[in-house]
Amino acid sequence: MSRAIEDTKKMIDEVLEVYPEKTKKVRAKHIAPNDPSGQCASCQVKSNVKSRPGVMTVRGCAFAGAKGVVWGPVKDQITISHGPIGCGQYSWWARRNYYNGQTGIDTFGTMHITTDFQEKDIVYGGDKHLDAALVELKELFPLAKGIGILSECPVGLIGDDIEAVAKKKVKEFGMPIVPVRCEGFRGVSQSLGHHIANDTIRDHILGKGKLETSTPYDVALIGDYNIGGDAWASRKMLEEMGLRVIAQWTGDASVNEMGIAHKSKLNLIHCYRSMNYICRHMEETYGTPWLEFNFFGPTKIYESIRKIAAQFDDTIKVKAEAMIEKYKPKMDAVIEKYRPRLEGRTVMLYVGGLRPRHTIGAYEDLGMEVVASGYEFGHNDDYKRTYEVMKEGALIIDDATEYELEEFTHRMKPDLVGAGIKEKYTYHKMGVPFRQMHSWDYSGPYHGFDGFGVFARDMDATVNSPTWDLIRRKK
Amino acid sequence: MIKLKIKDHSELFQEPEYQAQFERKKEFECCPTSEEVQTISDWTKTEEYQEKNFARQHIKINPVKACQPLGALYCALGFEDTLPFCQGAQGCVAYFRSHLNRHFKEPVQAVSSSMTEDAAVFGGLNNMTEGMENAYALYKPKMMAIFTSCIAEVIGDDLNAYTKGAKEKGVIPSELLTPYANTPSFVGSHITGYDNMLRSILKSLTAGKKSEPNGKVNVIAGFDPYTGNYREIKRMLDMMDVKHTVLSDVSDSFDAPNTGQAKIYRGLTRIEDTMDSANAMATVSLQKYSTLKTMDFINKEWNQKTVVKIPVGVRNTDALLEELSKITGKRVPQELEDERGRVVDAMVDSHTYVHGKRFALAGDPDLLLGMVSILMEMGGEPVHIICTNGDKNFHEDMETLLASSPYGASGKVYINKDLWHLRSLMFTDPVDLLISNSYAKFLWRDTGTPLIRYGFPLFDRHHLHRYPIIGYQGALNIVTSIVNTVLEELDRATINTTSFDVIR
Numbered sequence: 001m002s003r004a005i006e007d008t009k010k011m012i013d014e015v016l017e018v019y020p021e022k023t024k025k026v027r028a029k030h031i032a033p034n035d036p037s038g039q040c041a042s043c044q045v046k047s048n049v050k051s052r053p054g055v056m057t058v059r060g061c062a063f064a065g066a067k068g069v070v071w072g073p074v075k076d077q078i079t080i081s082h083g084p085i086g087c088g089q090y091s092w093w094a095r096r097n098y099y100n101g102q103t104g105i106d107t108f109g110t111m112h113i114t115t116d117f118q119e120k121d122i123v124y125g126g127d128k129h130l131d132a133a134l135v136e137l138k139e140l141f142p143l144a145k146g147i148g149i150l151s152e153c154p155v156g157l158i159g160d161d162i163e164a165v166a167k168k169k170v171k172e173f174g175m176p177i178v179p180v181r182c183e184g185f186r187g188v189s190q191s192l193g194h195h196i197a198n199d200t201i202r203d204h205i206l207g208k209g210k211l212e213t214s215t216p217y218d219v220a221l222i223g224d225y226n227i228g229g230d231a232w233a234s235r236k237m238l239e240e241m242g243l244r245v246i247a248q249w250t251g252d253a254s255v256n257e258m259g260i261a262h263k264s265k266l267n268l269i270h271c272y273r274s275m276n277y278i279c280r281h282m283e284e285t286y287g288t289p290w291l292e293f294n295f296f297g298p299t300k301i302y303e304s305i306r307k308i309a310a311q312f313d314d315t316i317k318v319k320a321e322a323m324i325e326k327y328k329p330k331m332d333a334v335i336e337k338y339r340p341r342l343e344g345r346t347v348m349l350y351v352g353g354l355r356p357r358h359t360i361g362a363y364e365d366l367g368m369e370v371v372a373s374g375y376e377f378g379h380n381d382d383y384k385r386t387y388e389v390m391k392e393g394a395l396i397i398d399d400a401t402e403y404e405l406e407e408f409t410h411r412m413k414p415d416l417v418g419a420g421i422k423e424k425y426t427y428h429k430m431g432v433p434f435r436q437m438h439s440w441d442y443s444g445p446y447h448g449f450d451g452f453g454v455f456a457r458d459m460d461a462t463v464n465s466p467t468w469d470l471i472r473r474k475k
Numbered sequence: 476m477i478k479l480k481i482k483d484h485s486e487l488f489q490e491p492e493y494q495a496q497f498e499r500k501k502e503f504e505c506c507p508t509s510e511e512v513q514t515i516s517d518w519t520k521t522e523e524y525q526e527k528n529f530a531r532q533h534i535k536i537n538p539v540k541a542c543q544p545l546g547a548l549y550c551a552l553g554f555e556d557t558l559p560f561c562q563g564a565q566g567c568v569a570y571f572r573s574h575l576n577r578h579f580k581e582p583v584q585a586v587s588s589s590m591t592e593d594a595a596v597f598g599g600l601n602n603m604t605e606g607m608e609n610a611y612a613l614y615k616p617k618m619m620a621i622f623t624s625c626i627a628e629v630i631g632d633d634l635n636a637y638t639k640g641a642k643e644k645g646v647i648p649s650e651l652l653t654p655y656a657n658t659p660s661f662v663g664s665h666i667t668g669y670d671n672m673l674r675s676i677l678k679s680l681t682a683g684k685k686s687e688p689n690g691k692v693n694v695i696a697g698f699d700p701y702t703g704n705y706r707e708i709k710r711m712l713d714m715m716d717v718k719h720t721v722l723s724d725v726s727d728s729f730d731a732p733n734t735g736q737a738k739i740y741r742g743l744t745r746i747e748d749t750m751d752s753a754n755a756m757a758t759v760s761l762q763k764y765s766t767l768k769t770m771d772f773i774n775k776e777w778n779q780k781t782v783v784k785i786p787v788g789v790r791n792t793d794a795l796l797e798e799l800s801k802i803t804g805k806r807v808p809q810e811l812e813d814e815r816g817r818v819v820d821a822m823v824d825s826h827t828y829v830h831g832k833r834f835a836l837a838g839d840p841d842l843l844l845g846m847v848s849i850l851m852e853m854g855g856e857p858v859h860i861i862c863t864n865g866d867k868n869f870h871e872d873m874e875t876l877l878a879s880s881p882y883g884a885s886g887k888v889y890i891n892k893d894l895w896h897l898r899s900l901m902f903t904d905p906v907d908l909l910i911s912n913s914y915a916k917f918l919w920r921d922t923g924t925p926l927i928r929y930g931f932p933l934f935d936r937h938h939l940h941r942y943p944i945i946g947y948q949g950a951l952n953i954v955t956s957i958v959n960t961v962l963e964e965l966d967r968a969t970i971n972t973t974s975f976d977v978i979r
Contacts (some may be wrong), residue, residue, distance in 0.1 A: 002544040016917075018612060018613060019609070019612060019613070020608050020609060020612050022605075022617055023605075023608075023609050023612075025974075050589065050591060051565060052528075052609055053587070053588040053589045053602045053603070053605045053607065053609060054583065054586045054587075054588060054589075054605065054606030054607060054608065054609035054610035054611075054613075055586065055609050055610070055613060056585070056586045056610075056614075057565055057569075057587075057589065057612070059565055059566075059569065060566040060569040060570070061564055061565060061566020061567075061569070062566070063566060064566055064569070064570075071483060076504070076593075077507065080534070083537070084542055084625060084627070084659075084660035084661040085538065085542050085664065086541055086544070086545065086567070086568065086570065086660045087543065087566075087567075087840070088623075089538070089540070089541050089542070089574075090541070090570035090571070090573065090574045091570070092914065093572070093914075094577075100483070100497050100500075101506070101585065102512055102516060104519065104895075104898075104917075104921070105512055105515050105516045105519065105915065106506060106511075106512050108517070110917060111536060111912075111917075112536070112537050112896075113534060113535070113536050113537075114534070114535050114538065115533065115534060116534075116535040117660075117661045118662070119659070119661055119662055121661065122661050123627060129533050129775055130533075132533040133533035133534040134532050136532075136533055137534055138525060139527060140524075140528060140531070140536075142515060143507050146504075148883075151914065152625065153563075153564060153624075153625040153626045154625050154626075154629050155644075156595075157595060157625075157626065157629040157630065158629065160690075163818050184564040184566040184596050184626075185564045185590060185591050185592055185594070185626050185693075186590065186591070186592060187591070187592075190566075194964065206960065209505070210505060211503070214484075221573065224796065225812070227482070228484045229484045229487065229488055230557070232477060232488060232493060232496065232497075233487075236492065236493065237501075239496065239499075241860065245500075245503075246505060250501075252503035254503070254505060254506060255505075256503060256504055256505035257503050257864075261502065289748065295862065304945070309882065318965070324881055329477050329481070329636060331476050333479045334481075337479055347648040353670075360575075394498075398765060401613070403583065403613045403614070405544065407738060407882065412629065414613055416638075420573075421573045421576045421577060422569065422572045422573055422576060422582075422583070424576065424582075424742055425576060425580060425581050425582040425943045426582040426737045427737075428580075428733065428739075429582060429733055429735075429736065430737045431733070431735040438586030443483050443484070444484050445484060445487070445701070450482075450487055453479070453481040453482075454481060454483045454484075455481075455635030456481075457481050457483075469732050471734070471735045472734065472735070473734065473735030473736075474734040474735060474736055
């Protein structure tokens with residue numbers, strides 16, 4: 001074991017000391033020093049298992065994964081938060097999945113639509129109520145292309161048959177009605193919600209869309225939720241290199257696009273965690289290959305563009321190289337401006353999906369080092385992809401608690417922390433520069449050539465803000 | 476060397492190459508034609524659509540309410556060293572915390588027992604026991620305020636038995652305070668949850684504590700998302716020299732000074748004072764509908780005088796101060812009288828811009844009762860009043876209030892309705908100004924009616940919660956924001972005309 005690994009191990013043990021015995025044992029399996037070589041057996045973290053009760057986990061639930069992440073952004077479908085009032089209220093337009101359309105007329109992304117369960121629905125069941133709700137929605141929103149029924153906890157507990165209600169209405173309405181069993185108590189985190197949502201895309205939408213013509217350059221952009229316009233920035237690049245993006249999942253997606261992705265020649269997946277399931281399905285069923293890529297920061301962008309172009313003929317390769325040539329001066333200018341201001345600064349990340357590993361290259365382009373990273377709801381395959389891109393002895397943390405994040409921050413003293421809204425203001429109070437890395441702190445895009453400049457500008461604004469120096473620190 | 480111009484989403488996507496991209500994307504969207512969209516858009520603004528919209532019984536569209544446990548959590552955070560503990564699934568607490576984070580821009584600490592599928596089958600006993608053990612070990616609270624979310628309510632977990640069991644087992648100390656409240660999300664709203672949690676804390680902490688009168692007045696703010704209000708009521712009581720206990724004082728919990736330290740507990744209501752609250756001479760609540768059960772409990776169990784006064788507006792503030800004076804025998808000091816004089820002076824100066832203006836409002840019942848009062852004091856006319864979480868009693872209260880002033884004549888109150896209903900009303904019967912939370916900005920976009928942000932949640936403007944809306948200072952803040960919104964709009968409307976005045 002190297003010195004770096006040993007030091008980190010010692011720090012982890014100290015932080016875990018406060019826990020009751022059983023919880024300490026469990027948490028110890030989720031936090032480890034990084035070992036890119038793979039030789040340290042105890043350095044592999046355990047993941048995708050239940051959070052311990054009472055520890056203040058950062059995690060959310062399956063509903064958040066299915067409604068908030070995967071289905072919510074589909075713009076011309078009405079997404080019902082089916083159950084009591086809260087879940088839909090708290091996830092109302094919180095993820096900034098940008099879309100074009102006239103809200104309330106042909107698109108519905110920024111609306112909170114709920115069956116608002118009352119006690120009688122719990123006692124007598126909510127199916128009749130749901131049936132009637134679907135009729136009312138159909139009448140008030142004639143241009144909707146589908147309706148998703150996203151179940152909240154009570155629906156699954158009282159034994160409602162939302163599938164039967166949906167099936168009946170599909171025939172009546174002649175459009176997809178998608179029952180999604182994403183009750184919050186299912187699974188251990190948002191992750192199962194993604195999987196459940198993927199399965200419902202497979203069962204109710206995929207293969208049913210219209211695509212008039214096909215070209216050899218058709219691709220689908222998968223696992224980009226268009227937060228702050230990310231998918232648009234990525235699409236711009238794919239189009240410029242000569243590809244035809246036939247579907248965008250699910251940021252700014254239409255129901256039709258959800259139905260035609262299998263017809264692409266290559267599925268390009270950004271957020272592996274939330275949409276690998278459906279990519280595997282399309283590969284197995286339709287033979288559509290898929291490829292992971294990373295559009296954060298120029299190093300990874302160039303690498304990804306070349307990797308994507310390599311799947312196509314020379315016309316694409318030539319255009320891809322020309323595009324890199326065109327944008328490189330701008331990327332260099334961004335680095336020239338911001339790198340001197342950020343060089344050598346350390347970063348702690350605790351996020352979800354793809355970001356704990358995908359943003360590392362972008363920080364490195366700016367001369368920053370990610371010294372700790374972790375996933376709210378990652379699986380083993382996410383961590384495997386992470387070990388190799390981080391330094392030996394870096395901290396890897398799965399399903400962190402708020403206590404642990406604070407403690408590791410005190411010990412590691414990162415210059416910047418990137419996590420979510422629940423962490424943000426604790427760090428502000430601690431006087432530690434912080435960026436929300438779920439919502440881009442209401443900025444963005446961060447993807448692609450157009451995103452990198454915004455990313456660099458934002459990191460600089462926060463790391464070097466004069467406001468931190470105003471804090472009169474109590475000892 | 477190229478000139479670096481970084482554009483973020485607010486400018487970037489307006490550029491021609493992105494606009495062209497959006498056009499190209501339509502090929503795959505199978506979207507309706509712009510004529511079809513226009514036809515439907517026009518139709519949604521008609522009386523016919525309004526009728527269909529108001530006929531709906533089974534779906535809420537953009538409602539203005541949250542769920543019970545959020546209110547319970549909020550209430551708990553006002554007490555000293557108190558950790559809110561939610562018996563339920565973990566996603567609920569993640570949602571409550573982030574919702575409050577976004578409104579206050581402050582940290583929010585609370586734990587969940589992370590109930591999952593097995594707990595749904597076997598009950599949540601193990602989750603609660605282990606949850607309490609872990610939470611106590613990590614966060615060392617004096618009080619764990621326990622409440623529930625859907626899963627625990629549907630399966631019927633016995634909070635009392637589980638808590639007792641945890642103490643008997645020794646996983647938490649027996650002296651740890653563990654009040655609990657059942658807060659099902661399918662009953663009432665966040666204001667109900669606030670009420671249930673507060674009653675439970677008071678009931679539990681004051682049991683057996685009734686003794687000599689302590690000469691204090693208890694003040695309950697209700698589900699009040701303005702930290703400035705807590706500071707304002709305390710300031711007024713100090714000025715009157717009235718000894719007081721604010722029951723659930725969240726002013727520091729949601730507006731703490733930055734000292735480079737993250738303190739987990741910032742609730743200002745001391746446990747000791749809470750225990751002694753049964754001995755106060757009276758309890759004054761500043762909201763009616765978020766404290767119904769609590770006030771009933773205080774009145775019946777403590778035999779204490781209870782008073783409800785919503786001090787939004789001049790006359791409402793007068794009424795509160797008179798009542799306090801009556802209870803305590805203390806006079807309203809000249810300084811407060813001077814403050815009154817100043818706000819009245821401001822209202823007189825600004826009245827021409829507010830008189831006869833028509834308002835639509837949406838929000839919690841108590842906020843609406845307060846806002847309607849102050850609008851009518853200025854000669855403003857409340858027209859559409861939407862209250863998703865209002866009941867029949869509220870309906871009656873509001874109608875009585877409207878009837879008390881000639882400016883209330885065109886006011887109509889709608890309970891159990893939402894912002895999509897309001898959209899119809901605002902098209903068929905337009906108003907000049909809209910008062911509601913941040914989500915009403917979509918109505919501003921659709922109807923062009925300027926939005927003055929009041930209520931909960933306020934996500935898209937900063938620091939509004941720090942400015943009180945109660946008392947004379949609060950009235951001044953409200954008057955200022957309303958009149959300046961009117962003037963801002965007047966500038967916008969007259970920008971290319973000779974009416975673009977510098978002196979208004």
